[in-house]
Amino acid sequence: MISYNEVSEKSFQGFIIIFITQFISMIGSMIVSFAVIWYLAESTESSLILSIASIASIVPMIIVSPFSGVIADKFNKNLILIISDATQALATFVLIILFQLNVAELWHILVLLGIRGTCQGFQNPVSVSLTPLMVPEKKIKKINSINQIFNSLINIASPAIGAIAVSTFTIQQIYWLDVFTFIPTAVILFLIRIPSVTNHEKGDKISxxxxxxxxxxxxxxxxxxxxxxxxxxxxxxxxxxxxxxxxxxxxxxxxxxxxxxxxxxxxxxxxxxxxxxxxxxxxxxxxxxxxxxxxxxxxxxxxxxxxxxxxxxxxxxxxxxxxxxxxxxxxxxxxxxxxxxxxxxxxxxxxxxxxxxxxxxxxxxxxxxxxxxxxxxxxxxxxxxxxxxxxxxxxxxxxxxxxxxxxxxxxxxxxxxxxxxxxxxxxxxxxxxxxxxxxx
Structure with a gap:
């Protein structure tokens, strides 16, 4: 079992690389989210639809959280992140095809939001647990502070970038950002191993x-x-x-x-x-x-x-x-x-x-x-x-x-x-x- 003080320099360097690629992925996702909300507001002009879109994203996260917490603790964290990222990218790709064929409907977008919410429900507990696993205890507060700074910068920049993207590209073109930003994240997660703290032997049944x-x-x-x-x-x-x-x-x-x-x-x-x-x-x-x-x-x-x-x-x-x-x-x-x-x-x-x-x-x-x-x-x-x-x-x-x-x-x-x-x-x-x- 890994103690709080047994974090190697190699693990910390790996964390920094994962940290950077995750934020690249987050930037793409937030720009896409901004574009989707604007698209729904512009195409439906309905506050009810926007409320339903929010519920479609949040409720799946709440539902899967109890299960995702167990999975985050007991299974390979690299695999969880890769599968959830790949699922989002695949669902986005399918929606791009539907738009390209001019058969995309409102419920397709809501389903995609639900899939994204579900995947984020699995990603969130893993992402939070990465810091104490790969960062020395004395650096945890600084890393969390940097994380907060990056989040704030993204929150400032993504609406502006999203507005430019909406005025320049179609919604299906903007969706490609989700697919492209998945690639570097997946590659890094294949190369850098996240430490495990599970005590279960291979083949043990998880209750x-x-x-x-x-x-x-x-x-x-x-x-x-x-x-x-x-x-x-x-x-x-x-x-x-x-x-x-x-x-x-x-x-x-x-x-x-x-x-x-x-x-x-x-x-x-x-x-x-x-x-x-x-x-x-x-x-x-x-x-x-x-x-x-x-x-x-x-x-x-x-x-x-x-x-x-x-x-x-x-x-x-x-x-x-x-x-x-x-x-x-x-x-x-x-x-x-x-x-x-x-x-x-x-x-x-x-x-x-x-x-x-x-x-x-x-x-x-x-x-x-x-x-x-x-x-x-x-x-x-x-x-x-x-x-x-x-x-x-x-x-x-x-x-x-x-x-x-x-x-x-x-x-x-x-x-x-x-x-x-x-x-x-x-x-x-x-x-x-x-x-x-x-x-x-």
Whole structure:
């Protein structure tokens, strides 16, 4: 079994190469996604179709996540990534042929979105687990920060590139990007082996119920239940209101599409800035800092709602601060989990996290969408984060969430937390659980 400190320089170099090719593939996919959404909006002019398209992408990911987590932990990770990438490329190629024959219909596009969502459901837990398997522990936070920077840059660039592509090429020509970007990714995955942490012998029968149960048991016994509940609550209460930003800008502040564009750009610039700050910081990521950043996010959202009408410079600053804070939350959370969760369980735990957190998104969107029909948009931007702050305080007071991961890999923190009997018991439980897994 690979320990947290036994990552070779060769594995790290391999990770960098995989990292680069995965981002090339992601750029192609995001440009294609932008083009597809625009094509659907332009050809149907239906908000219902766009909602169905989103559901077609998200729901398959949620459904397959429990199974994909077990598969990510127990099977060859190279093979999982290659098969899922190849399936997406093949489905895209079939759709290109249908367009070429002038027989492509709306349901063909929705099926493709469903296939892409399913494949991403298998890819996500594998992709997240690559970092602790192939990156030395001391570099994990920096790698996650770089990952966040790349994501932000892609989020800034892909709409612009997508707009140029839409005005220059047909939708079937744009689809070729998905096929072409698959090739370098597949070649690299054939050449560079991702380390395995499975204890199963070849020919052993995999029990999905048992394997999935191990992941759920770890979540329950390690104290992650309250952590996941916190972020599920945030996705239910706070995250949906981010989709209402256009209404706050256009309705309350009487802004234009230019103002909205600046908000999007400054938000991503803030994400990049926050990631750079984390890269340069030598401070260890902790759950305490994640939760503090989460509470600060709610405070900033309330402040954003209180910005005087038309005071754009202040609104822009608040959006940039939101981006910085979200980078702090995402990067630090991922770093804490990747360092603390046993590597042989990470696929299952991250898949469960995705299912628990993302499954509430559609419900939150519907609820806040209905409330928004009868409530001023400014009130929603105050009420939602205020509820979130109350939930944070309840979870902090009645759970050990703040101390998750403190006992792992940091003696000074463990020593400090030993004054709290509950945390000490949690640390013992984690150690016992990991020992039991290694012995099994």
């Amino acid at each position: 999905f119920k048992k394997e999935f149960g191990e992941g759920l048991s770890y979540i329950k016994e390690s104290g992650l239940t309250s952590v996941f509940f916190m972020f599920a609550t945030a996705n239910f209460i706070v995250v949906p209101i981010f989709s209402l930003f256009p209404l706050l800008i256009l309705g309350h502040h009487e802004g234009t599409v230019t103002n909205y564009s600046w908000v999007e750009v400054l938000f991503q610039v803030g994400m990049i800035g926050g990631s750079i700050l984390l890269m340069s910081s030598k401070r260890k990521s902790t759950m305490k800092s994640v939760i503090t950043s989460g509470m600060f996010l709610s405070v900033v959202l309330i402040g954003l709602a209180l910005v005087p009408q038309g005071t754009w410079w202040l609104f822009y600053i608040a959006c940039a601060i939101l981006g910085i804070d979200l980078a702090f939350i995402d990067t630090q959370l991922m770093s804490v989990l990747q360092v603390t969760i046993p590597k042989e369980l990470q696929g299952r735990v991250f898949a469960s996290m995705f299912t628990i957190i993302k499954s509430l998104n559609p419900v939150g969107l519907i609820i806040w969408g209905i409330i928004g029909e009868f409530t001023p948009i400014v009130a929603i931007f105050i009420i939602s984060p205020a509820i979130s702050i109350i939930v944070y305080f309840i979870l902090i007071k009645f759970t050990t969430m703040m101390h998750y991961g403190e006992s792992y890999g940091n003696e000074s923190i463990a020593e400090e937390s030993s004054e709290t009997p509950v945390v000490e018991a949690e640390a013992d439980l984690l150690t016992d659980y990991q020992t039991e897994l290694e012995a099994s």
